[in-house]
Amino acid sequence: MRRARRLLDDGIDLVRLRLDTLPEGLYQPVPGLPVRKARRAVGSGSRWAAMEPVIERLGVRSAVDIGANVGYFPIMLAARGIPAVALESDPRHVRTTTTAVRRNRLDNVAVMDLRLRPDTLGLLPSTDCTLVLSLWHHLVREQGLDTATQLLRELWARTGKVMLFDTGENEMPESYGLPDMVPTPDAWLREYLEKNCAGARIEHLGRHRAFDADGLPTDRALFAVIREPS
Template sequence: MGQLDGTQASTRMVRLHQRIPSLRLLRRARRMLDDAIDLARLRLDALPDGIYQPVPGLPVRKAKRAVGSQSRWAAMEPVIERLGVKSAMDIGANVGYFPIKLASRGIPAVALESDPRHVRTTTTAVRRNQLDNVAVMKLELRPDTLGLLPTTDCTLLLSLWHHLVRDQGLDTATHLLRELWARTGKVMFFDSGEDEMPEWFGLPRMLPTPDVWLREYLQENCAGGRIEHLGRHRAFDAAGLPTDRALFAVIREPQ
């Protein structure tokens, strides 16, 4: 009986080894098919204007907001290093430029995005960059979805606040800002559309200047935060024309 069991086990092992090359070929074919589908979908999702951010590893033409994304990262990176950031969340991550830059520094990041096209592009970019420390979350930021968000050292709220005001009103946008700050352990990076946005966005008048108004707004609504102005950076208005916006770091003061 023991010899028979041994023979059966040996036969199973031989069959398993015979199947391994076929399994490897199947996995390789699956990866190639997945890559082809991802690239076809990426090119469709990038129509008609390409992608917004210069994400590494994506075979698409120059990103519309390459200069502004790169200059913002250059301004934020020293703050991130200085504060010893260990985790991050990008609200409205678009196609994932900032989460991928953070993850490439060894900082696990959440990319929160509501547009399915951008979610697909971010997922493709994460895979092509061979990163295992980026979580891509398809979710619209609203009061009823706030409870799903984690607490992280760093929050990015870039070029989104004016959309929150337009879609949900100033009071709700302010509530969301306060709640995001409450989930931020060390620093929040913030910029927004300013006076260049049309009236139908419903933004308040930013007097005496957008830089001053936004600094005071952040100081009022981010309790325990110290505001650093990180310069003005290239952006685009609602008509797609170039402009620039103030970038702020809201740094949590030690208790």
Template sequence: MRRKSRAVLRKSGLAPSGPVYGRLVDAGRSLPIPAAARVAVSTAVLRRPWKVPVRFDKLLVGAQGGWTAREFADRTGDMLWPSTPFLDGPHVGLLRLADEHADLTDEQILGSAYGRLGLRCIEAGGTYFGGADEAGVLAAARAFVARYRGEEAPGAAPRPQQSGPQDPVLVAPVRGSDRFQILDGHHRLAIAAMSGADGASVVAKWLPVTTPLQDLLLKMSWLDGTHELYQPIDAPELETGWTTVRQCTDRLAKMDAFLAERGVSGGRYLDVASCYGWFVSQLAGRGFEAEGIERDPLAVPLGKAVYGLPDGVISTGDAVEFLGGHDEGRWDVVSCFSLLHHFVLGRGSVSAEELIRLLDRATGRVLFFDTGQDNEKWFAESLRGWDPARVERFLRENTGFDEIVDLGPDEDARPPYEDNYRRHLFACVRKA
């Protein structure tokens, strides 16, 4: 019963590891109660009663303009704001700029990440330390630089939204990682970092937060609330506590070498079951007109955020319908990874033979393909007989390619899945 209850909570997103959890924590911080009362409750109940040392390279930027990090990300459409390392953020960036230029111009400030941050707060419907226009942002920036340089006027009154001299730097742990999100104190921490310190003693909340990126990943249909990545994502809060199940770089290296050997350097590329869009991004970077088809609509905002994919390159829907709705040989290069065995197991809308024929029909020159095999512990019985030789025979019997080349196994058989994967990548070639 306990396990079942946990599963229900995870699927609903209400579990501490689920995507709704972080929003509930944020909602608690945003309750419409007087500020003094909220601070009193926070100090007495929600904050740890001691300071903790935190290295600056473990901090992520957070709350801005009176909004939580998640609220700011939602208002500005910047999902990765709460995933930004503090040392790469706008506050440290402005002080670095000030070190390079003794007399910062208005244009330099407004063109900096710090200036853009202030303007984004205003455009999102708020203010930036009381400023509601460019002049207000410039005033906040120049006061910050003056404070860093020791030029701030003694006894200067704090600006609106500015913490008092007795307020502690406040952070919250980021769930499932070794990072902390800054709740209050970006400017003080930036001055300390640029003054040579590598960390600070801060007050930490008891309750952890999650980032919008973590929340979106946990909603993806095939993850079922697990902390796993099926394609590489470079984000600090995912470095620990999240397992990259499919390395992808191993298959891409084989693809690169094979395409170079065969003189294929461009054209149209399609990734079927494109997941987050990593292969689409990589092939686009190699000069291909790349696109993908993925069943989960959440892949679209994720790919745009983490890989910078433009609108329209990832289509969402059923792969069978998508492939059947396009002209023969439309794509020069096609890839389809870890999809066919679902059809072999009867989970698809057509037979495995029909799926591979659709892939054959869509491919102009090269199809890169892999599927589940019987060497994998979880498929030892259900895919019995599906070894690399059987997969190659299946490809020869059900497609019209001129050449089938076994490029070898993947490198994904590592803990916690050391008894699985080692799926062979095949290149199916149609001669010009």
């Protein structure tokens, strides 16, 4: 009976997965899912390759991914034995992440269906590592620069060792309301992170493949915001 129920659940999950990933496919190359197409496979893989040595060097033991999409980074962390929270608000991505966690037989990933706002921030755990990847520009567009900055500061306050950060840059349209990142996005973002993440040392982890608002390929700077010992 238990085996029959598991097979039925697996079948329903696969049907829902097919529906939720049409027509674009997956955004990230999540292991364990029978979906071939992943639009951000190259960028996800290169980001992880750049972040993993930092995570290992700093001895990270817990993590939260804010805007986890379909759960690639929490699953990669969990596979290394690092418990992780995947925070996501899109119902399709929440379902896909939950399915991926189950299919990878992981018991150290929590999937949290929640939109990050000032009134929900207090529900988040404090962890060694916070991932804020391809999210900040959406916060600026939806909640304004001042609120996005305050959320970043609060996330940093909950981060014990390192925040991993990237965002849309000058390629994003004016409707996002982003500041003009001059003289270069790399320099502007480094200064912004230094200003708003007190006691941090910033490491530039290269530029990685991403997509602009029209789906055209671009690249973005990735930063490790490291908490210096007090």
